[in-house]
Amino acid sequence: MGDEFYKIWVYLSTTPLLGLTVTLVAYQAGMWIYTRAKLNPLLNPVLLAVLMLVGLLMITGTDYETYFEGAQFVHFMLGPATVALAVPLYQQFQKVRGSFLRIMVAIVAGSTAAALSAIGVAWVMGVSRETLLSLAPKSVTAPIAMGIAEATGGVPSLTAVLVILTGIIGAVLGTWTLNACGVKDWRARGLAMGTASHGIGTARALQVNNVAGAFASLAMGLNGLATAILLPVILGLIF
Amino acid sequence: MSLGFITTLLVFQLLGEVISRGFDLPLPGPVVGMALLFLTLVVRGGLPSGLGDAATGLLKHLSLLFVPAGVGVMMHIHLLQDEWQAISVALVISTVITIAVTALVMEGLSKLAGDKGPQVGNNTLGED
Numbered sequence: 001m002g003d004e005f006y007k008i009w010v011y012l013s014t015t016p017l018l019g020l021t022v023t024l025v026a027y028q029a030g031m032w033i034y035t036r037a038k039l040n041p042l043l044n045p046v047l048l049a050v051l052m053l054v055g056l057l058m059i060t061g062t063d064y065e066t067y068f069e070g071a072q073f074v075h076f077m078l079g080p081a082t083v084a085l086a087v088p089l090y091q092q093f094q095k096v097r098g099s100f101l102r103i104m105v106a107i108v109a110g111s112t113a114a115a116l117s118a119i120g121v122a123w124v125m126g127v128s129r130e131t132l133l134s135l136a137p138k139s140v141t142a143p144i145a146m147g148i149a150e151a152t153g154g155v156p157s158l159t160a161v162l163v164i165l166t167g168i169i170g171a172v173l174g175t176w177t178l179n180a181c182g183v184k185d186w187r188a189r190g191l192a193m194g195t196a197s198h199g200i201g202t203a204r205a206l207q208v209n210n211v212a213g214a215f216a217s218l219a220m221g222l223n224g225l226a227t228a229i230l231l232p233v234i235l236g237l238i239f
Numbered sequence: 240m241s242l243g244f245i246t247t248l249l250v251f252q253l254l255g256e257v258i259s260r261g262f263d264l265p266l267p268g269p270v271v272g273m274a275l276l277f278l279t280l281v282v283r284g285g286l287p288s289g290l291g292d293a294a295t296g297l298l299k300h301l302s303l304l305f306v307p308a309g310v311g312v313m314m315h316i317h318l319l320q321d322e323w324q325a326i327s328v329a330l331v332i333s334t335v336i337t338i339a340v341t342a343l344v345m346e347g348l349s350k351l352a353g354d355k356g357p358q359v360g361n362n363t364l365g366e367d
Contacts, residue, residue: 023310027303046302050309057313064314071307078304080248080297082269083255086276087294090286093277102348110341118333125325131318135329139337142305147267157311158318162330164309169334177335183342184359185349192342196334199302211357219341225274232265 013062019070026052041171041204047164082143089221092214103191104226107219110195111226114139115234134158136235137227138166141198144224152235163198170197171204186211194219244293251276 012018029052030045037043057067068075096103118135127135133154137145142163149159170193178189190212193201198220206213255272258264264271280286312319319326349356 023306024303027300027306046306046309049303049306050312053306053310054313057310064311067310068307071310074304075307077297078308079252079269079272080245081301081304082267083248083251083272083276084294084297086251086273086280087286087291088298089273089277090280091291093281099349099352099354102345102352105348106341106345109344110337113340114333114337117336118329121329121332122325125328127322127325127329128318130315131322131326134318135326135333138330139334141301142308143301144267144270144273146305146308147270151265151267155315155318157308158315160305160309161312161319162326166330166334169330170338173331173335174338177338178342181339181343183346185346185355186357186359188342188345188349188356189359191345192338195341196337209357221273225270228266228270 013060013066016070016073019067020073021070022053022056022067023049023071023074026056039203039207041168041200044164044168044200047161047168050161050164078143078146082147085141085143085221085224088217092218092221095214096218099187103215103218104222106188106191107195107222107226108230110192110219111139111223111230112234114196115227115231119234119238129153130155131158133235135162136231138162139170139196139198140224140227141220144228145198148228148231152232164200167197167200170201174201174204175208187215190215191219195223198223241289241293244290247276247290248272248297251279 026049027045030048033048034043034045057064093100115136118138119132122132122135133152134149136152136154137148137159140148140163142160145159145163146156149156174193174197178192183189186209190205190209193205193212194216202213202216202220205216251272252269254275255270256268259266259268259271
């Protein structure tokens with residue numbers, strides 16, 4: 001029996017089927033917990049899925065390359081999905097054409113503040129260059145942030161995790177920060193959430209107010225674009 | 240999801256990759272593809288029927304798509320172990336600063352433009 005099981009395991013561990021299946025199962029399990037917890041940002045489904053999968057791979061002694069042979073089919077869709085972000089961006093853009101200049105100025109300010117403050121604090125605290133470069137695009141939506149990290153010398157997978165953590169922090173501290181600053185305009189509040197914490201901040205803004213949600217969604221797309229253009233320039237000036 | 244839609248996305252991604260590499264841009268190919276599709280929609284002046292629904296369908300599970308890459312963090316677990324304090328501090332401070340700067344600039348510019356916009360009621364401030 002044990003021998004049979006071992007043979008099946010040896011077979012399965014070399015096919016892409018297993019890596020792909022466990023990825024989908026872990027994500028669904030994460031979604032299930034997140035929904036049960038009434039969308040509590042601390043129980044982010046992606047973070048839960050990543051933790052479950054890292055645990056699973058470590059327990060079974062499977063290396064990442066083997067897992068990725070299956071998971072690559074999911075990973076491949078990141079590129080087309082990034083392109084698809086143009087659609088919600090266009091839909092939101094249609095609604096705010098009149099105030100577009102103002103929005104762009106705020107997002108460029110936010111994007112610059114995000115990169116400079118992350119790099120500055122991390123540098124003062126003495127982190128490695130790899131971590132510093134992986135931290136810099138952390139406010140941008142993960143598919144774009146990973147692409148930026150790859151282009152600027154960071155570690156894309158570390159960036160993915162830092163992006164999720166940034167989203168959670170923004171969702172938890174956003175309301176408090178905005179109230180402390182005395183910002184009462186829903187448009188400004190939403191824009192800030194989307195710029196600082198991408199999709200997770202946008203989900204939080206949508207829970208609170210529709211206008212804030214729409215502006216957060218717009219900011220998420222525009223900040224991805226703004227940071228992709230600005231960050232290489234900022235890093236070029238610093239290093 | 241329709242075949243036409245996925246083809247459209249792949250064509251734009253491919254164009255983006257070609258432009259990004261051809262001109263040696265520091266921008267990721269898919270981001271260039273996104274910008275091109277956005278500009279195309281603006282110039283075209285409307286969303287082709289079906290594209291909106293299809294994009295919503297694909298993006299609904301956008302977060303699933305970065306799970307495999309996220310798991311890759313296990314190869315760099317030493318960075319997290321050695322530097323988690325610095326990383327945590329940097330993330331919290333930077334996120335708070337980013338929210339504050341973006342919101343204050345946007346609200347300030349809106350006030351300058353004399354455009355007040357929808358406001359948080361005083362009674363609900365802090366309750367959301």
